Amino acid sequence: MELTLWTYEGPPHVGAMRIASSMKDLHYVLHAPQGDTYADLLFTMIERRGKRPPVTYTTFQARDLGGDTAELVKRNISESVERFKPKALLIGESCTAELIQDQPGALAKGMGFDIPIVNLELPAYSKKENWGASETFYQLIRTLLKEAASENSKISPQRWKELGRRPKVNLLGPTLLGFRCRDDVIEIQRILSEQGIDTNVVSPLNSSPDDIKRLIDADLNICLYLEIAEASCEWLKRNFGMEYTTTIPIGIENTINFINEVHKKLDLPLTNKDELENKSKLPWYSKSVDSNYLTGKRVFIFGDGTHVIAAAKIAKEELGFEVVGLGTYSREIARKVRGVAKDLNLEALITNNYLEVEDAIKKTSPELVLGTQMERHSAKRLGIPCAVISTPMHVQDVPARYSPQMGWEGANVIFDDWVHPLMMGLEEHLIDMFKHDFEFVDGHQSHLGHTAVNTEENKNNSQNIESCIKEIIWTDSGKAELTKVPFFVRGKVKTNTEKYALSKGLVEISDETLYDAKAFFS
Amino acid sequence: MNKVVFNKETGPREVFCGLTSIVWLHRRMPDAFFLVVGSRTCAHLIQSAAGVMIFAEPRFGTAILEEKDLAGLADAHEELDKVVNDLIARRPEIKTLFLVGSCPSEVIKLDLATVAEKLNKKFLGQVQFLNYSGSGIETTFTQGEDGALKALIPLMDSTDEEKLLIVGTIANNVEDRFKKIFKNIGIKNVESFPPRQSTELPKIGTKTKVLLTQPYLSDTVRDLQHRGCEIIYAPFPLGVEGSTKWILAAADAFKIPALKVHEVIAPLANRARQAIEPHKKILKGKNLFLLPESQLEISLARFLHNECEMNLIEVGTPYLNKELMEEELNLLPENTKIVEGQHVEKQLDRVRESQPDLVVCGMGLANPLEAEGIHTKWSIEMVFSPIHGIDQSADLAGLFSRPLKRNQILTTKTLATQK
Numbered sequence: 001m002e003l004t005l006w007t008y009e010g011p012p013h014v015g016a017m018r019i020a021s022s023m024k025d026l027h028y029v030l031h032a033p034q035g036d037t038y039a040d041l042l043f044t045m046i047e048r049r050g051k052r053p054p055v056t057y058t059t060f061q062a063r064d065l066g067g068d069t070a071e072l073v074k075r076n077i078s079e080s081v082e083r084f085k086p087k088a089l090l091i092g093e094s095c096t097a098e099l100i101q102d103q104p105g106a107l108a109k110g111m112g113f114d115i116p117i118v119n120l121e122l123p124a125y126s127k128k129e130n131w132g133a134s135e136t137f138y139q140l141i142r143t144l145l146k147e148a149a150s151e152n153s154k155i156s157p158q159r160w161k162e163l164g165r166r167p168k169v170n171l172l173g174p175t176l177l178g179f180r181c182r183d184d185v186i187e188i189q190r191i192l193s194e195q196g197i198d199t200n201v202v203s204p205l206n207s208s209p210d211d212i213k214r215l216i217d218a219d220l221n222i223c224l225y226l227e228i229a230e231a232s233c234e235w236l237k238r239n240f241g242m243e244y245t246t247t248i249p250i251g252i253e254n255t256i257n258f259i260n261e262v263h264k265k266l267d268l269p270l271t272n273k274d275e276l277e278n279k280s281k282l283p284w285y286s287k288s289v290d291s292n293y294l295t296g297k298r299v300f301i302f303g304d305g306t307h308v309i310a311a312a313k314i315a316k317e318e319l320g321f322e323v324v325g326l327g328t329y330s331r332e333i334a335r336k337v338r339g340v341a342k343d344l345n346l347e348a349l350i351t352n353n354y355l356e357v358e359d360a361i362k363k364t365s366p367e368l369v370l371g372t373q374m375e376r377h378s379a380k381r382l383g384i385p386c387a388v389i390s391t392p393m394h395v396q397d398v399p400a401r402y403s404p405q406m407g408w409e410g411a412n413v414i415f416d417d418w419v420h421p422l423m424m425g426l427e428e429h430l431i432d433m434f435k436h437d438f439e440f441v442d443g444h445q446s447h448l449g450h451t452a453v454n455t456e457e458n459k460n461n462s463q464n465i466e467s468c469i470k471e472i473i474w475t476d477s478g479k480a481e482l483t484k485v486p487f488f489v490r491g492k493v494k495t496n497t498e499k500y501a502l503s504k505g506l507v508e509i510s511d512e513t514l515y516d517a518k519a520f521f522s
Numbered sequence: 523m524n525k526v527v528f529n530k531e532t533g534p535r536e537v538f539c540g541l542t543s544i545v546w547l548h549r550r551m552p553d554a555f556f557l558v559v560g561s562r563t564c565a566h567l568i569q570s571a572a573g574v575m576i577f578a579e580p581r582f583g584t585a586i587l588e589e590k591d592l593a594g595l596a597d598a599h600e601e602l603d604k605v606v607n608d609l610i611a612r613r614p615e616i617k618t619l620f621l622v623g624s625c626p627s628e629v630i631k632l633d634l635a636t637v638a639e640k641l642n643k644k645f646l647g648q649v650q651f652l653n654y655s656g657s658g659i660e661t662t663f664t665q666g667e668d669g670a671l672k673a674l675i676p677l678m679d680s681t682d683e684e685k686l687l688i689v690g691t692i693a694n695n696v697e698d699r700f701k702k703i704f705k706n707i708g709i710k711n712v713e714s715f716p717p718r719q720s721t722e723l724p725k726i727g728t729k730t731k732v733l734l735t736q737p738y739l740s741d742t743v744r745d746l747q748h749r750g751c752e753i754i755y756a757p758f759p760l761g762v763e764g765s766t767k768w769i770l771a772a773a774d775a776f777k778i779p780a781l782k783v784h785e786v787i788a789p790l791a792n793r794a795r796q797a798i799e800p801h802k803k804i805l806k807g808k809n810l811f812l813l814p815e816s817q818l819e820i821s822l823a824r825f826l827h828n829e830c831e832m833n834l835i836e837v838g839t840p841y842l843n844k845e846l847m848e849e850e851l852n853l854l855p856e857n858t859k860i861v862e863g864q865h866v867e868k869q870l871d872r873v874r875e876s877q878p879d880l881v882v883c884g885m886g887l888a889n890p891l892e893a894e895g896i897h898t899k900w901s902i903e904m905v906f907s908p909i910h911g912i913d914q915s916a917d918l919a920g921l922f923s924r925p926l927k928r929n930q931i932l933t934t935k936t937l938a939t940q941k
Contacts (some may be wrong), residue, residue, distance in 0.1 A: 004585075035537070038538060
């Protein structure tokens with residue numbers, strides 16, 4: 001038994017729902033008690049979907065348990081098939097149904113429907129959401145392509161040449177409730193089409209069971225999200241010899257690496273290599289002098305495997321940060337994350353306990369946290385800027401604007417999203433100049449919003465200072481010199497000088513006092 | 523009884539389970555902790571219903587059952603003991619710990635009563651342990667509160683003092699208003715259940731007169747009756763009409779003349795009716811369809827029909843206690859269609875056929891209906907907003923007029939730009 005106050009991932013059947021809801025012509029009959037329908041709101045509220053997830057909950061009650069719950073399952077299956085007319089059916093159980101062992105999958109298969117039925121066995125007491133999504137996607141592909149697997153010869157990634165057409169690829173892994181999947185898919189398709197590569201199928205997002213049957217028309221699979229698509233890519237490789245890409249195109253270098261990997265696998269010459277450096281603004285923005293202040297900023301990274309691995313590379317190599325902490329809640333990707341951490345001389349934090357993550361943030365005292373919405377809350381409590389890089393999904397992670405993480409535009413988005421919570425270079429410089437002002441007591445952090453600042457204490461401090469300052473007299477020469485100070489800093493210079501005078505026990509401020517103060521504060 | 527039309531429906535439901543009520547119960551009693559003994563689904567449900575906005579460590583959590591716990595029951599008891607020890611070490615300020623049963627804990631027949639009993643001995647004088655079930659196989663949404671309150675009743679001492687006990691969670695400011703009104707009409711001894719601190723439970727006895735603020739407390743009512751409490755049957759305090767009749771019923775039980783009540787509340791009622799007026803202009807003549815969720819549906823329907831002049835197409839409720847609802851049912855217009863239970867698909871078919879102007883429904887259904895051009899109000903807001911009492915009547919009407927008003931604004935603008 002594990003005490004959980006909050007969890008990064010839902011149960012595995014929610015992962016299955018992500019696959020079902022992402023697709024068309026697919027229906028999921030879930031043997032589940034009343035209440036499990038809460039999961040619908042993840043899609044309709046967080047993702048703002050205008051469609052209900054294609055899920056029928058059998059809704060068994062305590063009084064059904066003594067009777068025939070199997071009959072209830074069968075009734076729901078036939079009603080669903082009749083009403084929704086799906087082209088394939090997913091059958092599964094939530095945690096409670098797993099305990100009563102009605103075996104709904106076997107029941108469904110015995111009912112004589114002429115559509116493919118996928119029996120999902122998702123152990124609710126040992127696995128979690130992303131695993132459930134991965135397993136569902138894999139089982140669906142396996143069911144729909146099982147027959148083709150036995151007859152098909154191996155698919156060479158270079159066969160497009162013999163077939164006399166442009167190369168075409170599948171993009172695998174984007175789902176609803178996945179981080180910026182909607183826009184990543186557009187960005188990657190745009191990049192590929194610039195290289196003369198067609199997209200055969202994007203799946204699961206907006207695809208149908210018929211599209212899944214067409215996966216084997218492609219020459220190569222693009223694995224966009226390890227958590228969701230790696231198992232499926234492996235199966236397609238084993239059974240059809242289909243190669244898949246392993247570089248996740250997040251960040252400049254990995255987008256370039258990705259393009260190279262695709263070209264190499266397809267044996268397609270890369271003709272615009274030099275152009276690639278200039279496709280995104282990130283490299284130049286990172287080189288521009290304002291970004292000097294980014295150098296060595298201490299950053300703590302936590303999230304799903306795919307996004308933290310990418311973030312670590314971008315932070316270190318493309319923005320010049322220092323990564324001081326790295327971790328993931330994706331146990332399935334833990335080995336890869338540990339490897340990345342080791343290269344950074346860190347030990348990866350693998351946990352599903354947000355309080356452990358918060359403690360780790362405290363211990364490393366970073367200047368920026370890259371995490372999930374939960375780390376955003378933790379960072380806020382600790383007064384540290386934060387940018388969100390990973391699921392679990394929050395309504396803010398589904399922005400109205402085009403906002404991918406992958407590819408060139410993704411790199412632009414990442415630059416803005418990560419840097420804006422920090423102070424900008426010039427701003428940081430100015431704040432440093434005036435940091436002794438009473439307005440900046442407790443440390444001014446420009447973009448943080450609600451930091452824990454003791455306002456009562458501040459008020460008292462400023463009142464004390466003001467009451468003393470009334471006693472100080474500005475001489476004519478002092479006043480004259482003050483007017484020469486640029487207006488936008490004049491107020492600050494005045495207060496600083498008065499504070500200086502006060503600390504030295506002076507009653508008059510002349511032009512000389514002003515220069516003394518300037519020297520003192522510089 | 524008025525001739526309303528009762529229907530029952532079974533099938534797939536789109537409702538929350540009783541665990542969801544933890545979201546408001548833990549806020550009402552800040553010295554209590556709610557530990558669900560369940561699965562990752564339970565944990566995910568509560569955090570999703572509460573929103574991911576956890577700004578501080580929450581006062582609820584889940585002891586997630588793992589495969590090894592399912593293997594043998596003795597193990598599970600020990601494991602739970604360990605979780606509780608950790609929790610109390612971490613949160614020493616907890617005074618009451620509710621062990622909340624879930625679907626999986628009920629199915630494997632985990633005996634939380636025995637666990638609570640053992641823990642009570644162990645932590646005697648430090649923390650009190652209670653148990654109830656919020657499982658979806660037994661409870662719907664608000665029924666979780668019924669279970670939690672029922673569990674507290676054995677801890678309440680007996681008294682012969684005459685008092686009015688207001689039962690059901692309401693917002694603190696609403697509670698204060700009610701107490702002031704009762705004081706002004708001459709009922710001095712008024713207490714609330716649940717109290718604001720789990721350890722400050724009111725005493726009860728044969729001279730306790732119970733006035734319900736919420737319609738979903740069937741089990742609590744039964745146990746209070748067993749303790750000798752007198753139940754005051756009344757409509758529920760939603761809207762001017764419901765609140766007035768509710769206060770009058772209490773006054774009657776304390777033999778206070780109705781005239782005295784009217785003297786006190788007439789100015790409030792007049793003020794509230796005026797405040798409802800602008801909302802009524804929007805709601806009048808509009809067709810309303812209520813899907814089942816909180817058991818507040820019948821009272822809401824009565825308010826929206828009688829005071830806002832909406833037409834009722836269908837009033838869904840997850841469960842109907844005819845005894846507790848009798849006063850409400852009498853106030854509904856004739857031939858009101860009441861549907862107990864749900865077949866969500868068939869009900870949505872009826873929604874589409876009847877083309878209502880407003881549908882009250884859960885969060886899973888709201889945006890999909892909006893996308894079909896049907897306006898909605900999510901029902902969960904009724905249990906999170908202060909809606910009870912005369913003073914809140916206009917706010918309550920506002921919850922329903924806002925979506926319609928918003929639609930008018932947006933449509934006009936869209937049309938304007940299209941010209």
